[in-house]
Amino acid sequence: MSETGAVAAVDLGATSGRVMLGRVGPNTLELTEVARFLNTPVRLWNGSRAALHWDAVGLYSAAVQGLAAAVRAEPGIRSIGVDAWAVDYGLLSSGRLRGIPHHYRDERSERGVEAVHRIADPTELYQQNGLQFLPFNSLYQFTADAEDGLLQDADTALLIPDLVAYWLTGRRVAERTNASTTGLLTLDGEWNDALIERLGLPRGSSRSSSIQAR
Structure with a gap:
């Protein structure tokens, strides 16, 4: 950047979120927190048990309010980035969110571990994706x-930062470094189509339309 400009970042953590305003240029790097908000999971009854979910819509609303504060402070913002914790996602059908994204500590994942390891053990998975179990x-x-039949009517899955970015921009993509935490990318950063097929995951529900590098 040849001259000083302003950017904004939405930073979502496991317990709180914030919006940062950055001023970047020659000999300049300034960060200002313009908003901070809580990120609190909720338990909702799903007919058989109380499942743990994220308040994704509430987080998005808080992020938009924070971005509005950033624009008021610096009307000439050039770009916005979104960063969040990994692994969790929202399911969409025709662009609409289907259900509330599960929290990564929801107990249902235990069944998923057993089912996956019947097909591919942790050593094989590590060799393919390089991820810690x-x-x-x-x-x-x-x-x-x-x-649970939740993927049948979904055509897209977006990880949480990509979901927020989609609501802000209308574009559905997977940011590569965050997508690497899914366990469904190969070591060269491409979707592992062979593993996806072995696990019986529908292609449209296990990935968004394209991967973009950061």
């Missing part, structure tokens, strides 16, 4: 959701 990695969540 964590029981809430997205491929386990996807598999549990598939068993």
